[in-house]
Structure formats: structure tokens, C-alpha cells
Amino acid sequence: MADEVILLDYWPSMFGMRTKMALAEKGVSYEYIETDPWIKTPLLIEMNPIHKKIPVLIHKGKPICESLIQLEYIDEVWSGTYPMLPSDPYQKAQARFWADFIDKKFYDPSWKVWGTNGEEQVAAKKELLEHFKALETELGDKTYYGGEVFGFLDIALMGYYSWFKAMEKFGEFSIETEFPKLTEWTKRCLERESVVKALTDSDKILEYAYVLRKKFGAE
Numbered sequence: 001m002a003d004e005v006i007l008l009d010y011w012p013s014m015f016g017m018r019t020k021m022a023l024a025e026k027g028v029s030y031e032y033i034e035t036d037p038w039i040k041t042p043l044l045i046e047m048n049p050i051h052k053k054i055p056v057l058i059h060k061g062k063p064i065c066e067s068l069i070q071l072e073y074i075d076e077v078w079s080g081t082y083p084m085l086p087s088d089p090y091q092k093a094q095a096r097f098w099a100d101f102i103d104k105k106f107y108d109p110s111w112k113v114w115g116t117n118g119e120e121q122v123a124a125k126k127e128l129l130e131h132f133k134a135l136e137t138e139l140g141d142k143t144y145y146g147g148e149v150f151g152f153l154d155i156a157l158m159g160y161y162s163w164f165k166a167m168e169k170f171g172e173f174s175i176e177t178e179f180p181k182l183t184e185w186t187k188r189c190l191e192r193e194s195v196v197k198a199l200t201d202s203d204k205i206l207e208y209a210y211v212l213r214k215k216f217g218a219e
Helices: 014-026 042-047 067-077 089-115 118-139 152-158 161-171 180-189 193-198 202-216
Strands: 005-009 031-034 056-059 062-065
Touching: 005 014, 005 042, 014 067, 014 152, 014 161, 014 193, 042 056, 056 067, 062 067, 067 089, 067 152, 089 118, 089 152, 089 161, 089 202, 118 161, 118 180, 152 180, 161 180, 161 202
Parallel strands: 005 031
Antiparallel strands: 005 056, 056 062
16 A cells, blocks of 8 residues: 555655665555655654655655665565565675665765866766776676666666766766666666656756755855
């Protein structure tokens, strides 16, 4: 039932896009509550009092915070349909490792490329391209990160896809030119209805990036 599952999220959030993909893959209906992270609503504070951030997944009145944790929760609770994490312990550990890499190493330079300027932006671009290269190397010749099946790590990275255009625009580089395997992977992911419906239009994200640049003093 939709009233059993609620998602507090904000349309530009790459993390919320992950959770929406996972829910769609599992066929889970939910109520969506648009929650601007710059405005700490009473519900957001109640459901995520520690970080006060979106997305927050609420299931039967209980909050689950942090998108990667939400993906695992969704996979376990709705285990009867489309497993997202591999069953093999080593493959599962690898998927978790690279998803953690994306959040700890990829996130910071990715926003600095479109959200800063000068030396900080130059350094961020160098770091971001190195991380893109690492992710392309890890993908190799596989169809998806887990092999032949679209899964946990694919969702973790595709959450960022809507922001790729902003990264390219302000970082002055081309993912298609520099990372062909990653580009083909994104095309395969975009064939999935769950992915397309979860993603925000890249042009809308680019407009929002301009707004944030002004907010951050980069314009």
C-alpha cells in the first residue's frame, strides 16, 4: 500500500533518484513528499533528527536514512522480486565497496566541478576525472557493474547521471569522449523504465546548478 511507504525527497537529489530507482525495480508503490533540504520541515527533523537531510524512506512509520542503506533495506524487505545485491559474499562486498567509493570519493569533486571556480575547480576536475577512470576500469567489458544484471552499484552511480551534464558544462570535458565504456553503460541503463522515471531532466539540473553557483558565490 502506498500509505505504508513514504519518500521524503527533493527533485535534484542524486541520492533520492537512487531510492526511486530501487523502489521502481521492486514495484513498490509509495507516497512522494517533496522536501526542500534547505528548509528543515518538522517532518524531516522528526524522521531524520541526526542529519536532517533527504532522502528519508519511511516504511510503516519508521524512517530509514542514507540512500545506500535504503537500497539495502528495500532489497531485503522486498526480497521476492528482483534482487539488487549479488548473493555471492565477495561480489556483494565489492558492490558495497564501490558504492562507498562513489559516496566518499566521487561526490565531493563532482559538485565542486560545477559549484566552484578557480584553483579549487581545477583540482576538483582532476580528481573527478581520475575517479571516472577508476569507475570505467572497474566496469571493464561487463554489461553492468554486477555482470549481466542491473543492480546495486549501477543504481548507486546512475543516481548521478542527471548531474553529468552540469559536470561536463562547467568542467569543460566530455564523458562520451573520455570514457566510452561508461557512456555505453549509461545508454544500457537508460533503457530501463525504472531509471528513466527516476531521473530528473539534465537541462533542469543544469539550470539549478547555475542557481547554486550564485548561492555558493561561484558566479
